[in-house]
Amino acid sequence: MKKNVGALDKIIRLIIAAAIVYFIYSNVLIGVWAIVEAVVGAIMLLTALIECCGLYTVFGIKTCCAKSH
Numbered sequence: 001m002k003k004n005v006g007a008l009d010k011i012i013r014l015i016i017a018a019a020i021v022y023f024i025y026s027n028v029l030i031g032v033w034a035i036v037e038a039v040v041g042a043i044m045l046l047t048a049l050i051e052c053c054g055l056y057t058v059f060g061i062k063t064c065c066a067k068s069h
Helices: 007-025 032-050 054-059
Strands: none
Touching (some): 007 032
16 A cells, blocks of 8 residues: 555544544543444544555545655
């Protein structure tokens, strides 16, 4: 997999994932919405860690800097 998530994008994804975890554990999100948001948060965390987003690949988006050789 080629990396297509840049540094700022990665930070934003990590912040969103952390906010979702906070909202779930503070019982702001409950029930089905908590499950849906947990899945979204897990996807955000995973894509931030591996620096590759499947939707970015499909749409040809790349937020990371291209390295020139």
